[in-house]
Amino acid sequence: MxxxxxxxxxxxxxxxxxxxxxxxGEPPRDPLDLSRGHRRNFGERLIAAALFVCAAASTLITxxxxxxLLRETVGFFAEVPLTAFLTDTRWEPMFxxxxxxxxxxxxxxxxxxxxxxxxxxxxxxxxAIFLSEYAAPRLRRVLKPLLEILAGIPTVVYxxxxxxxxxxxxxxxxxQTDIFNAASASxxxxxxxxxxxxxxxxxxxxxxxxxxxxxxxxxxxTKLEVSTRVVVPAALxxxxxxFILAVSRAIGETxxxxxxxxxxPNLTLNxxxxxxxxxxxIVQASLGDTPQGTLVYRTLFAVAMTLFLITLAMNVVSQxxxxxxxxxxx
Amino acid sequence: xxxxxxxxxxxxxxxxxxxRMMGRAFASLCALATCVGVVAxxxxxxxxxxxxAPRLSADLLTSFASRFPERAGVKAALAGSVWIVSLTAVxxxxxxxxxxxxxxxxxxxxxxxRAIQTNIANLAxxxxxxxxxxxxxxxxxxxGLDRSVLSGALTLSLLIMPVIIMAAQEAIRAVPxxxxxxxxxxxxTRWQVVRHQVLPMALPGILTGTILALSRALGETAPLIMVGxxxxxxxxxxxxxxxxxxxxxxxxxxxxRPQQGFHEVAAAGILVLLGLLLTMNAVAIVLRNRYRxxx
Numbered sequence: 374m375x376x377x378x379x380x381x382x383x384x385x386x387x388x389x390x391x392x393x394x395x396x397x398g399e400p401p402r403d404p405l406d407l408s409r410g411h412r413r414n415f416g417e418r419l420i421a422a423a424l425f426v427c428a429a430a431s432t433l434i435t436x437x438x439x440x441x442l443l444r445e446t447v448g449f450f451a452e453v454p455l456t457a458f459l460t461d462t463r464w465e466p467m468f469x470x471x472x473x474x475x476x477x478x479x480x481x482x483x484x485x486x487x488x489x490x491x492x493x494x495x496x497x498x499x500x501a502i503f504l505s506e507y508a509a510p511r512l513r514r515v516l517k518p519l520l521e522i523l524a525g526i527p528t529v530v531y532x533x534x535x536x537x538x539x540x541x542x543x544x545x546x547x548x549q550t551d552i553f554n555a556a557s558a559s560x561x562x563x564x565x566x567x568x569x570x571x572x573x574x575x576x577x578x579x580x581x582x583x584x585x586x587x588x589x590x591x592x593x594x595t596k597l598e599v600s601t602r603v604v605v606p607a608a609l610x611x612x613x614x615x616f617i618l619a620v621s622r623a624i625g626e627t628x629x630x631x632x633x634x635x636x637x638p639n640l641t642l643n644x645x646x647x648x649x650x651x652x653x654x655i656v657q658a659s660l661g662d663t664p665q666g667t668l669v670y671r672t673l674f675a676v677a678m679t680l681f682l683i684t685l686a687m688n689v690v691s692q693x694x695x696x697x698x699x700x701x702x703x
Numbered sequence: 704x705x706x707x708x709x710x711x712x713x714x715x716x717x718x719x720x721x722x723r724m725m726g727r728a729f730a731s732l733c734a735l736a737t738c739v740g741v742v743a744x745x746x747x748x749x750x751x752x753x754x755x756a757p758r759l760s761a762d763l764l765t766s767f768a769s770r771f772p773e774r775a776g777v778k779a780a781l782a783g784s785v786w787i788v789s790l791t792a793v794x795x796x797x798x799x800x801x802x803x804x805x806x807x808x809x810x811x812x813x814x815x816x817r818a819i820q821t822n823i824a825n826l827a828x829x830x831x832x833x834x835x836x837x838x839x840x841x842x843x844x845x846x847g848l849d850r851s852v853l854s855g856a857l858t859l860s861l862l863i864m865p866v867i868i869m870a871a872q873e874a875i876r877a878v879p880x881x882x883x884x885x886x887x888x889x890x891x892t893r894w895q896v897v898r899h900q901v902l903p904m905a906l907p908g909i910l911t912g913t914i915l916a917l918s919r920a921l922g923e924t925a926p927l928i929m930v931g932x933x934x935x936x937x938x939x940x941x942x943x944x945x946x947x948x949x950x951x952x953x954x955x956x957x958x959x960r961p962q963q964g965f966h967e968v969a970a971a972g973i974l975v976l977l978g979l980l981l982t983m984n985a986v987a988i989v990l991r992n993r994y995r996x997x998x
Contacts, residue, residue: 413892420894421809427801428810431868432822434861438833441840499736507730508737520740525915525980527922529951530751530973533958537966538750564747567740597726618828625830627925628951632958652832652925659835659929665844677836681829688828692821 445674464638477638481648486623488559497570505578532632553635556644577611614694621687627652755970772964780953782939790856803871826865835929850931863916870912874905924951
C-alpha cells in the first residue's frame with residue numbers, strides 16, 4: 374500500500390514535465406522557498422502601515438480643530454478676561470466701546486434650540502412610536518425614508534423657506550413680529566431635526582425584544598399600554614441619546630438660523646424678536662473683512678470654541694446613553 | 704359601537720371601554736405626528752417650486768450672477784459646485800476607505816483602536832461651521848492656499864470623512880466572515896483577502912455611503928463661507944487655485960437681498976440644487992438595490 378505523498382503547490386495543476394535543465398546562473402526555484410514569503414510579508418506590512426496612517430489621520434482632524442481653536446482663543450483671553458466673556462450681557466465687538474459678553478449669542482442659540490426641540494422631540498418621538506409599533510412594514514418602508522429626506526435638504530433651503538413662508542405666516546398671526554425672528558428659525562430647525570429623533574428612536578424601539586411586548590399583551594395590556602409602559606421605558610436610553618443628538622444639531626445649525634433669525638445680539642426671551650446665534654455671528658464676522666491677528670478675528674475662534682465644547686459635551690453624553698442601550702440588548 | 708362585555712360587571716366594562724378609546728386616540732396622535740414631518744416636506748417643496756419654476760430656464764444655467772435679478776444665473780455656482788464635489792470625492796474617498804479597512808480588517812482589539820473609533824463618531828457630530836474655522840486657519844492661512852477651490856475641497860473632505868468611514872465600516876462588516884475564512888484557508892494573505900474578496904463585495908455599500916456623504920458636501924454653505932468662497936463670481940474656475948462660489952452660497956447671497964426678484968432666482972437655484980441632490984440619491988438607491996439583490 375502506498376501512502377499519498379504530501380501535495381506541493383503546483384502539483385496537479387500542470388502535467389508533470391521533466392524539469393528544465395537548470396540555468397547555471399540561477400538556482401532552481403523551490404516552491405516552498407521561504408524567502409518569497411518574507412517578501413510577501415514585507416508588502417503586507419507596508420499596506421497595513423499605510424492603512425493605519427489613514428485611520429490615525431482622522432484623529433489628526435480633532436487635534437487640528439483643538440489646536441487651531443486653542444491658539445487663537447488663548448490670544449483672545451489674553452485681551453478679554455474670561456469673566457467678562459461669560460458674564461457681560463452685551464456682545465458688541467465692533468462698536469467703539471467694545472463688549473465681549475457671549476451670553477446674548479448663547480441665549481440666542483439656546484432659544485432657537487429650545488423652540489426646535491419643543492417641536493421636534495414630541496413629533497419625532499410619536500412618529501418613532503408610530504413607525505415602530507403601529508405602521509405596517511410596507512408603510513414604514515415608505516414613511517421612514519420620506520422623513521429622512523428632511524435631514525438631507527440643504528440648510529440654506531430651510532433658510533429660504535423660513536424667510537419667505539414661515540415668517541410671513543407668523544406675521545399674519547402676530548403682526549408686531551420682526552422680519553428676522555427666533556420663532557421662524559426655531560420652526561424650520563425643528564422640522565430639520567425631526568428625522569434625527571424619529572429614525573434613531575425608531576431604531577431603539579425596534580431593538581426592544583418582542584418577548585417583552587408579548588409578555589405585556591399576555592397580561593392583558595392594550596397596545597397603548599404596551600407601547601408607553603413597556604417598549605418606551607425599555608428603549609429609553611436610546612431615545613434620550615437621539616434627543617440629545619438632535620438638540621446638539623440644532624445648536625450647531627448655521628445657515629437657516631443666519632438667514633431667518635437675524636444678526637442682532639439680543640438677550641431676550643421673546644421669540645418674535647430678532648436675535649443672533651453663535652453660529653450666525655461666526656458667519657457674519659467672516660463675511661466682513663476681518664484681518665488676521667485682530668481682536669475681532671479672535672472672537673471668531675472664542676465663539677467657535679464655546680460652540681465646539683457645548684456640542685462635543687452633548688455628543689459625548691449622547692454616545693454614553695447609546696452605548697448603555699446597546700449593552701442592555703446584546 | 705358596542706364592545707363585548709367582559710362579564711365582570713359594569714365598572715370593569717366602563718374601564719375597558721376607556722382603555723380602548725385611549726388606545727385609539729393615541730394611535731391617531733402618533734399617525735398625526737408622522738404626518739407633521741411629511742406635510743412639512745410637501746409644503747416646503749411646493750413653496751419652492753411655485754416660487755422658482757417660472758425662473759427655471761436654460762438661461763438660468765448659462766448666465767453668471769448679475770446685479771439685475773432678471774439676468775442672474777447659476778453658471779459660476781454650478782461649475783464651482785461640480786469642481787468642489789468632484790475634488791472632495793477624489794480626496795476623501797481613498798483616505799476614508801483605507802481608514803475603514805484598517806479599522807475593520809487590521810486593527811487589533813486595543814484601546815488605541817477604540818480611541819480612533821470614538822473620535823470618528825464624535826467628529827461626525829461637530830458642527831460644520833467649526834470645520835470651516837479649521838479650514839480658514841489651516842488651509843487658507845497656515846498653508847497659504849488662499850480662498851481657492853483646493854481650500855474649499857480640503858475643508859469639505861475633512862467634514863465628510865467621518866461619514867464615509869462609518870458607512871464603509873458598516874459595508875465591510877456586512878461581508879460574511881465565512882468568505883474571509885475560506886480565502887485564508889486557501890493561503891491568501893490579509894491584503895489578498897481584502898483586495899479580492901472583501902472590497903468587491905463591500906463596494907456597492909461603500910459607494911452608496913460615499914454618494915450620500917457627497918450630497919451632504921454639495922449642500923454645505925457655512926464652511927465654504929469661512930474659507931472665503933464668495934457670493935458674486937463672474938467666471939467658472941479653471942484650476943485648483945481659482946476663486947469660486949457654489950450653488951448653496953449663491954442661493955444664500957440671493958436670499959439675503961431684499962428684492963423679490965432675487966428671491967425668485969434663489970428659488971430657481973434651489974430647484975437646480977435639489978435636482979442635483981435627487982440625481983445623486985437616485986444613483987445611491989440604485990446601487991443599494993443591486994447590492995441587496997446580490998447578498
